[in-house]
Amino acid sequence: MNLRRHISGVPGLLAVVLLAIGALLGARHAVGASPVYPPSTGATRLIFSHAQHSARGTSCVTCHARAATSLSTVDNLLPTEKACQACHAIERTQPNGVAAPGPITACVGCHRDWQPSTVVVPRYSAPAAIKFNHAQHAQTGCVRCHGDMTRTLPLPSMDSCLSCHATPATPAQPIATSARTACTRCHLSDATGGLQTELPDGALVPTSETFGDQHGPGFATDHARAARQPNRTCGSCHRESYCSDCHNGVSKPLEFHVGNYLSVHATEARRGSPDCSACHRAATFCVACHERSGVGTRGASAFGTGDGQRAFHPFGWAGGLGAANLHAGEARRNLAACASCHRDNDCIRCHSAEAGGMRASPHPRGWRNSAQCEALDRGNRRMCLRCHVSASEVGCNWSATP
Amino acid sequence: MRLLPPRELVTVGPLMRTRRIALGVAALTALASAHDAAAYEFSARAYALGQAYQLRSFGSYGRVGLLSRQRFTQSLDLSIWDIPGWQQRRLRHGDSAGGVRISFVSSVRIDHDFGTYSAGAIRIDNRARDALDLIPELGTSVLGLDLLYGYFHVDGVAGDRVAFDAGRLVGNDGFEHYSVDGVRTTALLHRGLSVRATGGVRVREASPLGFAASEIDGTTGADCREYVEGATPGTGRWQAIAPDRLIVNQRLASDYEYCPQRSVMMPMVDVAAVSAGVPWLAAEVGYRRAWSSSVDLLGDVNRLRYPDLGYYPNENGQAPSTGVNQEVAYWHLHGKTRVGTVALRPYWDARYSLLHARVDRSIVGVRAVKAGHAVDVSSQYLYPTFDGDSIFSIFVVEPALDVRVAYTYDAGRAGVLPNASPRHFASLRLAGTFDSRRPLVRPRTVRLEAWGKRFLDPALPPSSSAAAQTQRSAGGMQAVIEQGVTSGLVVRAVGLYDAGYGGRRIAASSELIATPSRTSLFATRLAVVALETDNATNTVVRSPMSESWHARALWRPFDYVGVGAMLEWNHNSAAGNDVRGWLSLSLGYVPEQ
Numbered sequence: 001m002n003l004r005r006h007i008s009g010v011p012g013l014l015a016v017v018l019l020a021i022g023a024l025l026g027a028r029h030a031v032g033a034s035p036v037y038p039p040s041t042g043a044t045r046l047i048f049s050h051a052q053h054s055a056r057g058t059s060c061v062t063c064h065a066r067a068a069t070s071l072s073t074v075d076n077l078l079p080t081e082k083a084c085q086a087c088h089a090i091e092r093t094q095p096n097g098v099a100a101p102g103p104i105t106a107c108v109g110c111h112r113d114w115q116p117s118t119v120v121v122p123r124y125s126a127p128a129a130i131k132f133n134h135a136q137h138a139q140t141g142c143v144r145c146h147g148d149m150t151r152t153l154p155l156p157s158m159d160s161c162l163s164c165h166a167t168p169a170t171p172a173q174p175i176a177t178s179a180r181t182a183c184t185r186c187h188l189s190d191a192t193g194g195l196q197t198e199l200p201d202g203a204l205v206p207t208s209e210t211f212g213d214q215h216g217p218g219f220a221t222d223h224a225r226a227a228r229q230p231n232r233t234c235g236s237c238h239r240e241s242y243c244s245d246c247h248n249g250v251s252k253p254l255e256f257h258v259g260n261y262l263s264v265h266a267t268e269a270r271r272g273s274p275d276c277s278a279c280h281r282a283a284t285f286c287v288a289c290h291e292r293s294g295v296g297t298r299g300a301s302a303f304g305t306g307d308g309q310r311a312f313h314p315f316g317w318a319g320g321l322g323a324a325n326l327h328a329g330e331a332r333r334n335l336a337a338c339a340s341c342h343r344d345n346d347c348i349r350c351h352s353a354e355a356g357g358m359r360a361s362p363h364p365r366g367w368r369n370s371a372q373c374e375a376l377d378r379g380n381r382r383m384c385l386r387c388h389v390s391a392s393e394v395g396c397n398w399s400a401t402p
Numbered sequence: 403m404r405l406l407p408p409r410e411l412v413t414v415g416p417l418m419r420t421r422r423i424a425l426g427v428a429a430l431t432a433l434a435s436a437h438d439a440a441a442y443e444f445s446a447r448a449y450a451l452g453q454a455y456q457l458r459s460f461g462s463y464g465r466v467g468l469l470s471r472q473r474f475t476q477s478l479d480l481s482i483w484d485i486p487g488w489q490q491r492r493l494r495h496g497d498s499a500g501g502v503r504i505s506f507v508s509s510v511r512i513d514h515d516f517g518t519y520s521a522g523a524i525r526i527d528n529r530a531r532d533a534l535d536l537i538p539e540l541g542t543s544v545l546g547l548d549l550l551y552g553y554f555h556v557d558g559v560a561g562d563r564v565a566f567d568a569g570r571l572v573g574n575d576g577f578e579h580y581s582v583d584g585v586r587t588t589a590l591l592h593r594g595l596s597v598r599a600t601g602g603v604r605v606r607e608a609s610p611l612g613f614a615a616s617e618i619d620g621t622t623g624a625d626c627r628e629y630v631e632g633a634t635p636g637t638g639r640w641q642a643i644a645p646d647r648l649i650v651n652q653r654l655a656s657d658y659e660y661c662p663q664r665s666v667m668m669p670m671v672d673v674a675a676v677s678a679g680v681p682w683l684a685a686e687v688g689y690r691r692a693w694s695s696s697v698d699l700l701g702d703v704n705r706l707r708y709p710d711l712g713y714y715p716n717e718n719g720q721a722p723s724t725g726v727n728q729e730v731a732y733w734h735l736h737g738k739t740r741v742g743t744v745a746l747r748p749y750w751d752a753r754y755s756l757l758h759a760r761v762d763r764s765i766v767g768v769r770a771v772k773a774g775h776a777v778d779v780s781s782q783y784l785y786p787t788f789d790g791d792s793i794f795s796i797f798v799v800e801p802a803l804d805v806r807v808a809y810t811y812d813a814g815r816a817g818v819l820p821n822a823s824p825r826h827f828a829s830l831r832l833a834g835t836f837d838s839r840r841p842l843v844r845p846r847t848v849r850l851e852a853w854g855k856r857f858l859d860p861a862l863p864p865s866s867s868a869a870a871q872t873q874r875s876a877g878g879m880q881a882v883i884e885q886g887v888t889s890g891l892v893v894r895a896v897g898l899y900d901a902g903y904g905g906r907r908i909a910a911s912s913e914l915i916a917t918p919s920r921t922s923l924f925a926t927r928l929a930v931v932a933l934e935t936d937n938a939t940n941t942v943v944r945s946p947m948s949e950s951w952h953a954r955a956l957w958r959p960f961d962y963v964g965v966g967a968m969l970e971w972n973h974n975s976a977a978g979n980d981v982r983g984w985l986s987l988s989l990g991y992v993p994e995q
Binding site for chain 1: 445447449451453457458459460469473475477479481507509511513519533536537539540542543550551572574576577578579607614615617619620621663676677678681684685686696721722725726727729734736738745747749751756757758759760765767769771776778780784786788790791792793794795796797798799800802804808810812847848849851853855857876882884896900903904905907909911927929931933935948949950952954968972973974977982984
């Protein structure tokens with residue numbers, strides 16, 4: 001199948017994609033934040049305006065009387081009808097309202113869809129799956145966490161918590177050592193010290209960019225950036241076993257190695273993207289399979305060099321002086337691919353500077369006196385010893401020319 | 403660590419010692435964790451995975467053969483928390499939960515393959531030989547017992563400012579993961595700065611209960627065995643190379659002579675300073691060094707028969723007493739800011755290899771998020787570097803520059819659906835293989851990604867014949883769209899196109915994911931890939947069309963009990979069919995609150 005004709009369309013499609021991104025970024029959605037509570041954002045059936053009540057000077061505790069003393073999120077701090085009755089002269093026997101001046105008293109004033117035949121069922125909201133002590137925060141002030149109730153979300157987001165409870169202090173530890181900033185200060189923990197992520201409403205999954213680790217679409221296969229960031233919070237929810245479940249090299253992760261991956265893995269391996277070494281080592285994992293499946297170096301196979309049509313490497317791959325030596329380009333491009341079949345003494349055979357070798361220098365241009373040569377010479381001469389063994393060859397000023 | 407068949411025990415080598423040490427460590431661990439059973443909490447998970455699948459074999463002309471892999475992998479994760487019960491005692495007395503706590507965390511794995519892939523024979527010159535004899539690297543999968551990690555964790559020291567870990571630790575600097583048998587300390591110095599220091603012996607394949615994937619890069623991690631001919635030609639065996647065997651050829655040019663270097667202990671230190679509590683910046687700067695003794699001076703044995711001449715290398719093939727395997731400085735700078743209503747996360751992650759005197763990794767990027775829209779732009783520079791013992795370290799290599807743009811749209815977060823719940827995931831994770839975290843109600847998600855890769859000048863004339871044969875760039879794009887049909891039913895479609903160095907691919911897949919309840923999942927996927935390989939480097943492995951279908955089901959009948967099954971069929975128009983099947987059983991225990 002010839003795919004060449006598709007190439008010309010790539011730049012155009014890229015441009016369309018980028019334009020779409022720009023257009024969508026300009027959309028007028030508000031910045032998302034992860035609401036701590038409630039678990040569902042379903043609209044309430046009550047009509048209530050915080051703005052109107054605030055404008056009349058009603059304080060928060062007038063209606064939410066227990067808020068200042070509550071010790072736990074189990075407490076229901078929503079005002080009951082009795083709290084409303086402090087101002088609204090509600091009389092259940094007169095559902096259409098009492099004939100008196102003052103705030104509205106008719107049932108439909110608050111219960112918009114109420115009908116005389118309707119049975120009003122008290123709404124139950126499950127407690128938030130966090131730990132929060134209102135009494136401890138009484139001096140903080142409601143607005144600090146809840147914001148301007150006349151304009152914003154009715155309940156605080158995690159960002160508002162973090163304005164005081166900053167980033168966990170110690171990175172990559174299963175158990176945070178700073179109690180004030182530990183995730184478990186607010187989130188429920190299990191006996192191991194980690195967060196409870198399976199909650200009645202579903203899994204606790206980062207949905208905001210608070211820590212830069214939003215677990216959105218594609219996160220399972222593209223989480224390297226989040227994992228690289230200092231103070232990463234991965235360890236708050238995930239143990240090492242969570243990582244090793246996928247990065248184990250013994251089973252194929254379906255999300256990552258889609259479908260008949262074995263047939264197409266060479267393309268990605270040669271590009272080095274994704275990085276195979278995240279789970280595999282060339283000289284063991286790759287060599288074993290390549291040798292066993294007949295594409296290695298140690299036995300006769302269908303891809304031996306005897307048949308030019310089937311040879312694994314094309315004609316002119318490697319040879320003496322004057323040969324095309326196509327392998328040089330591929331080796332420069334991806335040495336790890338070479339190592340997936342060859343040991344380094346396969347290279348030394350020709351590249352050694354000693355008698356018997358072809359003295360084909362594998363070094364980059366300007367190697368002598370280069371900083372890289374000097375650094376390697378200082379750090380590990382064992383490797384130099386593979387090809388250079390005489391005293392006259394010591395150091396980076398050595399010349400093969402007598 | 404490889405558990406070799408009994409016949410391999412004829413040679414007394416590092417693997418024998420490894421086994422003894424491993425047994426000792428296991429016994430000590432068992433003793434250490436066996437007392438005072440009433441005081442602590444523990445969590446345990448046993449995960450059994452059985453796999454049966456086929457691999458294509460191109461060992462002979464004509465029809466492509468199939469090798470069977472029949473694998474059983476058993477892993478056991480065990481964690482014991484608050485071993486002396488100090489924390490519980492404090493809680494019972496009404497004190498703070500803070501204070502010193504000692505815990506133990508571990509994971510052990512057994513992996514065994516008894517299919518023809520590992521246990522079969524290979525016919526050469528009309529003689530059948532064990533595949534393992536001809537390919538010693540298969541020993542990795544024949545029977546392995548690996549301690550992935552196992553360490554004691556002490557936290558809550560010095561007013562919750564210091565924590566210790568001791569044992570087999572895992573680490574990740576953002577560029578590579580490593581394992582080390584040693585100690586790690588993390589301390590919060592003051593608000594804004596904490597330090598982390600790790601010291602010990604880096605885990606190698608030859609380490610007690612070690613495993614190949616913990617090697618620095620694997621290029622020096624090949625099997626340390628040599629083929630010893632038998633009484634008649636063709637009847638020999640691969641045997642471990644004894645580290646005290648004298649060098650015969652007077653230099654280390656032979657892989658066999660050099661091989662014992664791969665079993666030498668590799669001390670390692672890693673220190674890092676990490677920002678703590680800075681709201682707009684998360685920063686980390688670290689340094690790591692790993693080194694090893696030269697094999698000719700291993701222990702009391704000088705493998706060379708010649709006197710030390712005092713300079714290195716010398717005519718006798720002597721090397722300095724030590725060599726550096728890895729020496730890097732790394733840093734991560736992740737910012738946090740906001741422009742209007744757009745949250746921005748700029749970052750720069752980089753690593754400088756002091757052994758190679760150059761930056762070998764550098765990733766610069768920014769993530770911009772606004773409601774349900776996220777754009778990631780990044781550029782990665784990669785200069786391949788290798789273990790200091792690998793001769794690949796001195797080869798000319800081409801660095802690469804990778805530019806990537808990704809856009810993600812999540813309607814659930816964008817607020818376009820007023821009743822969309824922010825918690826719309828079903829959590830049914832039995833193991834990584836079956837990571838089945840799937841949206842219960844996910845209205846729509848889109849991910850578009852485009853990338854380009856350019857291989858840079860390798861300091862050779864670009865007009866050289868070899869350089870002209872390969873393309874210098876590659877690029878592609880991928881689109882993923884998920885659409886919730888009803889509650890618990892999601893359809894996903896993926897399209898992919900890429901071209902350039904490595905080949906051209908057009909691929910598409912469609913997937914249906916059903917989560918009828920929070921304890922069950924069923925998914926099926928069909929994928930088609932059209933592939934055209936790069937002719938300049940490979941004339942054989944062309945796979946014009948490859949199809950794959952799989953179905954998998956997961957069920958969690960009880961808390962912490964899960965079963966999974968998967969069946970996959972693959973077809974390649976050049977090589978035929980193969981099938982793959984998986985069965986898994988996950989058992990876990992986590993204490994009640």
